[in-house]
Each structure stands twice: as C-alpha cells, then as structure tokens.
Amino acid sequence: MAFAKRGAQVLGVIANGSFKSSRFAGRSLDSRPFTSLAHGVHVFHCPDDVGIVAKLSDCIASRGGNILGADVFVPENENVFYSRSEFIFDPIKWPRGQMDEDFLQLSKKFNAMKSVVRVPILDPKxxxxxxxxxxxxxxxxxxxxxxxxxxxxxxxxxxxxxxxxxxxxxxxxxxxxxxxxxxxxxxxxxxxxxxxxxxxxxxxxxxxxxxxxxxxxxxxxxxxxxxxxxxxxxxxxxxxxxxxxxxxxxxxxxxxxxxxxxxxxxxxxxxxxxxxxxxxxxxxxxxxxxxxxxxxxxxxxxxxxxxxxxxxxxxxxxxxxxx
The missing domain is CATH 3.40.50.170 (Formyl transferase, N-terminal domain)
Known part of the structure; x- marks a missing residue:
C-alpha cells in the first residue's frame, strides 16, 4: 500500500537527516545570522504515490533549506495526497524565481492538482x-x-x-x-x-x-x-x-x-x-x-x-x- 511504503520512507528520510538539512556551502545553518533567512510555505495536492514526501524534502534540502514542520494527510482508501510544509532558506542561495521553477518541476512529476509556494516577506500580500x-x-x-x-x-x-x-x-x-x-x-x-x-x-x-x-x-x-x-x-x-x-x-x-x-x-x-x-x-x-x-x-x-x-x-x- 502506498501509504505504508511512504511511512517507511519518511522514517528513513528523517534518519538520514533530509528533513533537517542544515548546510549552506559547508557552513551550518545555525552559524548564519537568522535575519539572513526567509520563511516559506508550500502546499501540495496530488494523486497519492510512493516517494512524494522524500521528493518534497529533497527539493528543499537540495537548495540548503531547512524544513521546520510538515503536515501530511492521505485519506483512507483514496488515491490523493495533501501536504503543507514550512521551511526557512537563504534567498541568495535559493532565489525566488528558482524556487517557483523547482516546485513546478515537482508538480509536473506528480501531476499535482495544486502546488503553491509563498514567501511572506518577499511576496505581495x-x-x-x-x-x-x-x-x-x-x-x-x-x-x-x-x-x-x-x-x-x-x-x-x-x-x-x-x-x-x-x-x-x-x-x-x-x-x-x-x-x-x-x-x-x-x-x-x-x-x-x-x-x-x-x-x-x-x-x-x-x-x-x-x-x-x-x-x-x-x-x-x-x-x-x-x-x-x-x-x-x-x-x-x-x-x-x-x-x-x-x-x-x-x-x-x-x-x-x-x-x-x-x-x-x-x-x-x-x-x-x-x-x-x-x-x-x-x-x-x-x-x-x-x-x-x-x-x-x-x-x-x-x-x-x-x-x-x-x-x-x-x-x-x-x-x-x-x-
């Protein structure tokens, strides 16, 4: 069952540190001034599949981002996946336009019905x-x-x-x-x-x-x-x-x-x-x-x-x- 497989993947992701990527070009995230970081939110709605959480995590971690929290909802006996992730990132390392492109590619990969990202301090109200x-x-x-x-x-x-x-x-x-x-x-x-x-x-x-x-x-x-x-x-x-x-x-x-x-x-x-x-x-x-x-x-x-x-x-x- 896709949900059961995902559970094992999530545990593996957390164990390997992908959920808490804390590296910016060899420097730990905590060593950087907190004011240089921005806060982002991403929501995802797509057909259920194996590996969605891992790919979402990797998308953020690969750009040096740090996931603060992630909510996932997969309705029982339904082939649909929902998630909401909050993360911090360095806008210099991960420009806003590149972020949109990265999540767009993820959206295409999983045929998402909805994929929206917002960065409150950068995006218009x-x-x-x-x-x-x-x-x-x-x-x-x-x-x-x-x-x-x-x-x-x-x-x-x-x-x-x-x-x-x-x-x-x-x-x-x-x-x-x-x-x-x-x-x-x-x-x-x-x-x-x-x-x-x-x-x-x-x-x-x-x-x-x-x-x-x-x-x-x-x-x-x-x-x-x-x-x-x-x-x-x-x-x-x-x-x-x-x-x-x-x-x-x-x-x-x-x-x-x-x-x-x-x-x-x-x-x-x-x-x-x-x-x-x-x-x-x-x-x-x-x-x-x-x-x-x-x-x-x-x-x-x-x-x-x-x-x-x-x-x-x-x-x-x-x-x-x-x-």
Whole structure:
C-alpha cells in the first residue's frame, strides 16, 4: 500500500537527516545570522504515490533549506495526497524565481492538482475587496485586524449596498487610510454585479463580511476566484429576518458562526472554520446578539488568516482540508 511504503520512507528520510538539512556551502545553518533567512510555505495536492514526501524534502534540502514542520494527510482508501510544509532558506542561495521553477518541476512529476509556494516577506500580500451590508461588526474587525497587522492582506476597497454617513467610524477610518468605499444601491431587478466585477477585477479573493445579497452564478463564474463568507450558526432552523431573536425566543443553548467558500448553492459551500459558544437563561437579547457577533468576527478573521497562510485545501466535492 502506498501509504505504508511512504511511512517507511519518511522514517528513513528523517534518519538520514533530509528533513533537517542544515548546510549552506559547508557552513551550518545555525552559524548564519537568522535575519539572513526567509520563511516559506508550500502546499501540495496530488494523486497519492510512493516517494512524494522524500521528493518534497529533497527539493528543499537540495537548495540548503531547512524544513521546520510538515503536515501530511492521505485519506483512507483514496488515491490523493495533501501536504503543507514550512521551511526557512537563504534567498541568495535559493532565489525566488528558482524556487517557483523547482516546485513546478515537482508538480509536473506528480501531476499535482495544486502546488503553491509563498514567501511572506518577499511576496505581495493578497489583495481583497470586502463586501458588506448594514451590519458593520465584521467589517470593523477586519479593518482593525488589517491595521494591526494581524491579517496579511491589502484591502483594495469596501463595497456595500448600504449608504453610510460621512461621519461614521467606518467612513472616517476608510478615508484616513485611503481605502475607497463604493455604495452600490441594489434592487431585486439590478444587483449591480457588472459594476462590482469592475471594482474587484484586480483582487486575489473576496470577503463577504455580512453582505446580505445573494451573488449570482454568473457573477461567481465571471469572477472565477475564491470568495469567503461568514454567517451565524443558527441555520437552517432560524431563517429570514432577525434570526438571533428567533433563536433567543426559542431558548437555544448553543450558538455559533460558520465561515465557508461561496458556491452557487446558498450557504452550502465548503466550510473553512466554525466556532460555537454556550448561552443560557441568564443572557438577555442584547448579550445573546453580542456573543453571536463576536463569534462571527473571530470566525471570519481566523478563516481569512488560515487561507492566507495556505492552510486550506479543497477535499472531495464539498469539504476542505485545513492544516
């Protein structure tokens, strides 16, 4: 069985030191100034085969890199392989362009469905646009996360079907940081999707921070990149307007939030992150809603961070692998 053979290979690789290559032209890695090294992340998704881990390790070690950690997932009885590796390397010894070429050759060798490498200090940050409706708690949290450096993204613009006043906290923040705010008034007949596509064409992915409009299949196909959504975890029991009050009146004891990729099937895309919290008879409606909104903020922020750190990979038709 390929997985069993790989296990023996992994042990052999570790025993021979390939996982911890520490040589740069005869000098130990630890003897070099740490500031001269860069941190890289590589994710790999391909058909299962013997020797993938060894080749991944050799690709990094042969260029003087040092693997800090590697996660591997091989589903039982399925011919598919997933991995995520973190490593440090000397950019002078292993130029960024050469790194892309090396991993490309590895990708071709194993017929990979996905092979992505990122070097955060060298590569540009992901460009995102944030779509939001009236509720601003998730948007505000994302803006502060971006400002504090917790979210490794560049926010190109905010798009909303809600017209915010010029003296609101959000608008002052956006103006201060030079982030455009686009108000697109939508109707049932016109969702302004063509204008939206023009505004987001140079982004890497989109974030729906409580955007209460349904994006059409045409929009999703035209955009062609990932879209991350957040919603409360009260579905499907409490649909429609004011779901928190519905749930509060029903006396629920567990609330949550779900972040997922957007697909044409409403709120049914592959799940990235979920969080839950208990509520009790001591909660009033205000504290109930506050707890729910806090979960939404945390869940969305974590999903975006995981995505940017290459921790999220597609699995089967409607699942994800999250390392």
């Amino acid at each position: 992901y460009k995102i646009a944030v779509l939001v409706s009236k509720q601003g708690h998730c948007l505000v949290d994302l803006l502060h996360g971006w400002q504090d450096g917790r979210l490794p993204v560049e926010i190109t613009c905010v798009i909303s079907n809600h017209n915010r006043g010029p003296n609101t906290h959000v608008m002052r923040f956006l103006e201060r940081h030079g982030i455009p705010y686009h108000y697109l008034q939508t109707t049932k007949e016109n969702q302004r999707e063509e204008e939206m596509l023009e505004l987001v064409q140079n982004t890497d992915f989109l974030v729906l921070a409580r955007y209460m409009q349904v994006l059409s299949g045409k929009f999703l196909r035209s955009y062609g990149k990932d879209i991350i959504n957040i919603h409360h975890g009260l579905l499907p029991s409490f649909k429609g307007g004011n779901p928190s009050k519905q749930a509060f009146d029903a006396g629920v004891k567990l609330i949550g939030a779900t972040s997922h990729f957007v697909t044409e099937e409403l709120d049914a895309g592959p799940i990235i992150e979920q969080m839950v919290e208990r509520v009790s008879h001591r909660d009033n409606l205000h504290s109930f809603v506050q707890k729910s909104e806090n979960l939404e903020k945390q869940c969305l922020s974590k999903a975006i961070k995981s995505y940017c750190e290459l921790r999220v990979l597609p699995y089967e038709k409607n699942k994800t692998v999250v390392f």
